[in-house]
Amino acid sequence: MVLWNLKSISIFSYVIAYFCLNSQSTWAFGQNGHRIVAHIAEAYLTPKTEKAIKQITGKYQLAQLATWPDEIKSEPSWDYAKPWHYISIDDNESFESLNRSPNGDILSALVHFERVLTNSKTTQSNKWQALAFYTHLVGDIHQPLHVGYRNDRGGNDIAVKWFEKNSNLHAVWDTELIENQRLSYKDYASFINIATSSQVTSWQKASYLDWAKESKAIRKQAYDFNNIDSDIPQLSYKYTYQKTKIINQRLLIAGVRLAGKLNSFFD
Structure with missing residues (x-):
């Protein structure tokens, strides 16, 4: 049984915890990826x-809340929340018949936090927490490797060289492809936020399950290493050129959809 216990902490305590944790090392979309999604959402x-x-x-801006669910991963008391960031599914499996984790997954977490946010009896501190998680998880489900294979833990077990630096495939898609652009999250969001009105309408009609199915459908492209003959794929300019287009599209769609959902909750 999934335990959805929200911690009763004051808003002030949340904000203090945010800035204390934010001074530590970055986490995996990466901090800027989640901020980009949140910043795009604010425009809609x-x-x-x-x-x-x-x-x-x-x-505080939505972008400031967006990274908190990753930052608390360093706290053992939040270990039970780790399965909420992803879902594991193989190519030959369908979501409809999938043997879902009893500890929860990203699909069940999104549904849960929607209910928390739309419940008039939810306390203010729990709404803060739910909004932070919801904003974050909308980003995660649009990162293709958060709908990943079990055998490599969504690419975490795939060692790669990223411009000669040791890394793994999941980290490349969470962080490296975005950070390689050398842009602030606000500039990045501005550069890729070129959705048409028809795209916005179409993207916002999709369900949580649709989001997951999209990521499952495109995740194989992350493993296309251009036929590199090496035990450890060497990823650099060509890979970056090809895959940045994909990650930019997913960031944009996630931001637009986050806005659509929040508008449906609060307006």
Whole structure:
């Protein structure tokens, strides 16, 4: 049985914890990836939704909350939340018949936090936490390797060389492809936020299951190492050129969809 116990901590304590943790080393989408998704989402929020979110976050931006669910991974008391960031499924399996983890997964977590956010009886501190998790997980499910293979833990067990530096495939897709652009999260979001109105409408119609199916369908492209004959794939310019297009599209779609969901919750 999944334990959805939300910790009862004051808003002030959350904010202090955020800035203490934010001064430590970065986590895996990476911090900027999640901030990009959140920043794009803010451009599509209705005024009523913006007001509702401000009542939860105070003076802090959605992008500041977005990285918190990764930062608390260093706290053993939050270990039970780790399975919420992904779902494991092989190519020959379907989501409809999948033997889902009893500890939860990203699909069940998204549904749960939607219920928390839309429940009028939810406390303010639990809404803060739920909004942080929800914002973060919308980003995660659009990163193809968060809908990953069991045998390599979503690419975490695939060792690669990233411009001669030791890394793994999951880290490349969570962080390296984005950081390679050498942009602030606000500039990055501005550069890729070129969705048409018809795209926004189409993307926002999709369900959580649709999101997961999309990531499952495109994840094989992460393993296309251009036929490199090496025990450890050497990833650099060609791989970056090909895969950055994919990750940029997923970041944009995630931001647009996050806004659509938040608007449906609060407006």
